[in-house]
Amino acid sequence: MKEHDLTLGEELRRQGISRRSFLKFCAGVASSMAIPAAMVPAMADSLAQARRQSVIMMAYQECTGCLESLTRSFAPTLENLIFNFVSLDFQHTLQAAAGDQAIEAIQTAMEENWGKYLLLVDGSIPLKDDGIYSVSHGQSHLDSLRELSEGAAAIVSIGTCASFGGVGAANPNPTGAVGVDQIITDKPILNVPGCPPMPEVMTGVLTSFLAFGALPEVDRLKRPKAFFADTIHDRCYRRTFYDQGKFAYSFDDEGARKGWCLYPLGCKGPITHNACATLKFNQGVSWPIQSGHGCIGCSEPDFWDKEGFYKPLSAGQWGTAEGIAIAAAAGVALGAASAVMSRRNQDKISGGK
Amino acid sequence: MTLLDFARGPAMQIAIIIFVVGIVWRLVGVWALRQKKDLSEPRQKGAWIGGIKGLFVHAWPYKPFVPKVGTQYIVGYVIHLGLFIVLIFGTPHMLFFADIVGFTWWTLPGGVITAVAVITTLALFIALIKRLVNPVQRMISNFDDYATWFVTTAPFVTGLMTTMGMWPHYETGLAIHLLSVWLLLIYFPFGKLMHSFWFVVSRYTTGSRFARRGGMA
Numbered sequence: 001m002k003e004h005d006l007t008l009g010e011e012l013r014r015q016g017i018s019r020r021s022f023l024k025f026c027a028g029v030a031s032s033m034a035i036p037a038a039m040v041p042a043m044a045d046s047l048a049q050a051r052r053q054s055v056i057m058m059a060y061q062e063c064t065g066c067l068e069s070l071t072r073s074f075a076p077t078l079e080n081l082i083f084n085f086v087s088l089d090f091q092h093t094l095q096a097a098a099g100d101q102a103i104e105a106i107q108t109a110m111e112e113n114w115g116k117y118l119l120l121v122d123g124s125i126p127l128k129d130d131g132i133y134s135v136s137h138g139q140s141h142l143d144s145l146r147e148l149s150e151g152a153a154a155i156v157s158i159g160t161c162a163s164f165g166g167v168g169a170a171n172p173n174p175t176g177a178v179g180v181d182q183i184i185t186d187k188p189i190l191n192v193p194g195c196p197p198m199p200e201v202m203t204g205v206l207t208s209f210l211a212f213g214a215l216p217e218v219d220r221l222k223r224p225k226a227f228f229a230d231t232i233h234d235r236c237y238r239r240t241f242y243d244q245g246k247f248a249y250s251f252d253d254e255g256a257r258k259g260w261c262l263y264p265l266g267c268k269g270p271i272t273h274n275a276c277a278t279l280k281f282n283q284g285v286s287w288p289i290q291s292g293h294g295c296i297g298c299s300e301p302d303f304w305d306k307e308g309f310y311k312p313l314s315a316g317q318w319g320t321a322e323g324i325a326i327a328a329a330a331g332v333a334l335g336a337a338s339a340v341m342s343r344r345n346q347d348k349i350s351g352g353k
Numbered sequence: 354m355t356l357l358d359f360a361r362g363p364a365m366q367i368a369i370i371i372f373v374v375g376i377v378w379r380l381v382g383v384w385a386l387r388q389k390k391d392l393s394e395p396r397q398k399g400a401w402i403g404g405i406k407g408l409f410v411h412a413w414p415y416k417p418f419v420p421k422v423g424t425q426y427i428v429g430y431v432i433h434l435g436l437f438i439v440l441i442f443g444t445p446h447m448l449f450f451a452d453i454v455g456f457t458w459w460t461l462p463g464g465v466i467t468a469v470a471v472i473t474t475l476a477l478f479i480a481l482i483k484r485l486v487n488p489v490q491r492m493i494s495n496f497d498d499y500a501t502w503f504v505t506t507a508p509f510v511t512g513l514m515t516t517m518g519m520w521p522h523y524e525t526g527l528a529i530h531l532l533s534v535w536l537l538l539i540y541f542p543f544g545k546l547m548h549s550f551w552f553v554v555s556r557y558t559t560g561s562r563f564a565r566r567g568g569m570a
Contacts, residue, residue, distance in 0.1 A: 231523060245444055245462030264448050264457070271357065271524040306358070313527065314445035315452035317362040327373040334374065335381025343387050 008210065009048030022048070029207045035226075043211045050210040054113035055120060056106060056148060057091040057158075060141040061134040061168045061177055062123025066159035067093055069196030069281075086206060089117070092136075103137055110151050118209060119152035121145065121180050124161040124168035128176030145183060154188040154215050155180055156205060160298055163191035163221075170304035181222060190215045191222040193274075195298035200279045201227045221301070223273065232269035232295045235277035238262065256292060266310035267294030274299040357524045360531035368535030375542025380550065396567030407560015408553065425483065428476050432505075435473025439466055439509075467516055474509045477502065497544045504540045507533040 006014065012022055026044040027037070035043065059067070088094070089109030090102070097105055109117060123141075126133040131142030139147075149155055157180045160166040168177035181189045192201050205224060208216045216224045233239060241247070241261040248255035249264050261267070269277075272295050280287040289295060294310075297303040307317045354362075414422045440446050444460040451457045461469075481502055484490045511530040513519075520526030540546065 233523060243463050245460060245465075247444060249457055264444070270527070271522075301355075302358075307362075311452065312445070312448040314449045315361075316365045316449065317358075318366070318452075323366055323370050324373055327370040328377050331374045331377025332381050334378040336385060338378065338382035339385030342382070343385075346387050 006052070007048060008050045012048070019044075026207075029204055047207065047211040052087045053206075053210055054109055054117040055086045055088050056109055056117055056152075057088060057120040057122065058141075058144065058148060059092055060121065060123035060125050060145070060162070061175065062159070062161055063167075064093060064122075065196045066122045066161075066194075067091075069194075070158070070199050070202055086118075086210075089113075099137070106148070110148065114151040116153050117151065118206075119148050119155045120158055121155060121162040122158045124165045124177035124179060125183060126168070126175035126177050127183075128174075133175035142183065145180065149180075149184045149187055152187055154190065154209070155184060156202075156215075157181065157189065157191045157193075157222075158202065159197050160193040160195045160301075160303065163193040163223075164301040166195065167304055169302075188215050189222055190218060190224060193221075193223060193299040194276075195303075197299075198227070198275055198279055198281065201275065219273070223299075227275040227279075228273040228299070230273065230275075230277075232272045232274060232277050232289070233267075235275075236269050236289060237277070238289060251292065259292075262289065262292075262294035264312050265294050266308065266312055268297030268300070268303070268306070268309075268313065269295040270313060272297040272300055272303075355524065355528075357528040357531075360528040360535070364532060364535050368538045372538040372541055376547075376550070379542055379547060391562075391565065393566070395565045397564065400561040400565040403564020404557040404561030407556045407563070410560070411556050425480075428480050428483070431476040432473055432480065435469050435476065436505075438469050439473065439512075442466065463516065467513065470509055470513050470516075474506065474513065477506045477509065481506075500540060501545045504533075504537040505546070508537055 012019075023040065023044050026047060027040050029035075030037065030040050030043060090106045092098075092102060095102065095105070123134075125131065125141050125145055127142060131140035134141040136144065157163045161168055161177070162180050164179045165173070165177045165182075166179075168175060169179075179191070181191065190205060192198075192205060194201075201224065204226065205216060208214075208224075216226060219225050219228055221228075233242070236242075238259060238261045241259075242263055246255060246258075246260040247264045248258075248260050248262055250256065251265065255261075263270075267289070269289065276287040276295070277289070280290070296309045297306065311317075414426055438461070441450075442459075442461040443466040444463070447458060447460050460466075484494055484498065484502075508530060511526065511533045515523065515526030515530050518526075520529070537546070541549075
């Protein structure tokens, strides 16, 4: 039997992975995605029957940070196996093929898996001037996305750029960059935002797709609820210091050294939905707040344009003070005019005495 | 633009502009009025002392009136002190002002601020109930009194709900809380909240005029 035709169960047996280990993995994924424990055996059976999934991963206006993050899950684990099990038919950074050969690989994958392949998108898509600001092999990424999405079973936007436009769409957004779901509206789309996104979220999404044939439940921003329902603040280990009123006011004060809450230093944890606080990065080694920096809110739309990463959430966005100065001048003018009218009225009442 | 971005940005700027225009308009308008001429000889020297005395004498009711209006004063003090403590010593509030003035100061733990806010909110509701139950107070109350109560109470209620996590999302709560504060600022110059500026002036004026005429402040 060809390697391509193996089911996941057969592949596991071939690699000497026990069913017990596989069930443990399924229980872990089910737990992280809030799937009831009773469904784990069914999920495992379904997953074991899954055939190699064709995946086309397109990199548009991006920095490759998302791919870097995803490859960080490369450890001899079952998560790695899931990534290996999918048939990554196109990913221009990882593949050896280039130029016409690479384009042929996409065409072949599309034709062989029409209506079934999973399209992963990394990076924003420029709309301005017909998308001319981001082009590969003579085709704008706008046209490429439209073409590839037609035959896709579902689309997963990886990272904040593909989800919401990200840094490409930051003010003044010179290329008119947007996220995938602002262009494609007739396909199931799932956003996995983050700058970078968490590899475990991708594992969960892929596992869920392989096991159930559908994308998991999403929130209003199309993010998987299992990972994005809570805010960083809800799950932060420094939350207790927030409640006690113990804060760090600079990065080298006593509060910072004691690991107190970073709210005054602009932490966006209270308005950021992501799973960093529980899953952490690099196989659970650490995450930004643990390393002493506040959350910058990278999994939320327009996080670059929130007037500074270091401004506390409760502080206003002032713009310029000109408006206030003009307001004060207008107040003086109105007050003077009122006083003149009142004085006339006073004179009228007193008869000029 | 999210609701929070709107609340932190344009809504705040518009509210502050209206607040500044309104406050300056009213202060200049009153200060530029023609002063009343007092042609009589002063009965005693140092009318200004009477003015200063007036500031404090009127801070507590005249003794015979205490049984009748004492509670009202206590409720008033609880509301004003609570407002001051929460506004100045709540960490998120301090950070708002620190962003403007450029320095930070000591704040109270979140639990203490929450307790003070709860007590203040209860005092605000007691004040409203007293106003509604007392026939005389009810008769002399107008829209301004109820609007003033509403715009003062709303930030406390929305702030407590945000702190206690009673909104579906923190950012929604924070945005609604901020918007309620901007409503307070917008209404401030045009209603009875202007007493924050006038009470010192009016108490001093009354005290000094009484003193000039030989009376007690």
